[in-house]
Amino acid sequence: MKKQIYDEKNGLNYTLHGDYYLPDLEINEEEPTYGKYGIMRKQFLKEHRSARYQYLVLTGKLTEHLNQVDKEAREKVEMLVEQMAERWGVTEELKTQNQMEWVRRMNNIKANAEEIALKEIIYYL
Structure with missing residues (x-):
């Protein structure tokens, strides 16, 4: 043999x-480093896609995959926040006139953008 x-x-x-x-x-x-979304993806893979997780670990591609997912998710959130803020009229003018309303709307926009990114990128097959 x-x-x-x-x-x-x-x-x-x-x-x-x-x-x-x-x-x-x-x-x-x-120690590999990846951001918030990479950590969330790793946890999802461990719990729900263990075969894919094991494959990525064994081939040494886990860190690369998690960094790529983290980057995509951050870019998606940034893009969605910009688009939603423009569509919902959250402007610098509103920020100067009514800061609390601006913060409330921006927090809502960010939460919605993150929810979309989580569903489309993090918790995707």
Whole structure:
């Protein structure tokens, strides 16, 4: 039997240990960093898509995936906040005239934008 083999289906190398081939996995010592939405995506994958989560971990693509999701979600929220503020008439003029009303509306807009981003990006297959 060969000492090492490569599986083209999953892209992993395996080494023979006794009677079994075990995958050659490396632990990344540095702590990966990703933002709020990346953390939420990681939790969703762990709880609801465990096979996909395990695949991303084993192939070493989890951090890249979470950073990409975090970036997409942040950009989506920013874009939606701008569009909703314009559509709902939340302007700098309103901010100078009635700050509390402006804050109330902006908080509502941000919550709505985040809800959309969560449904479309974070909690998506």
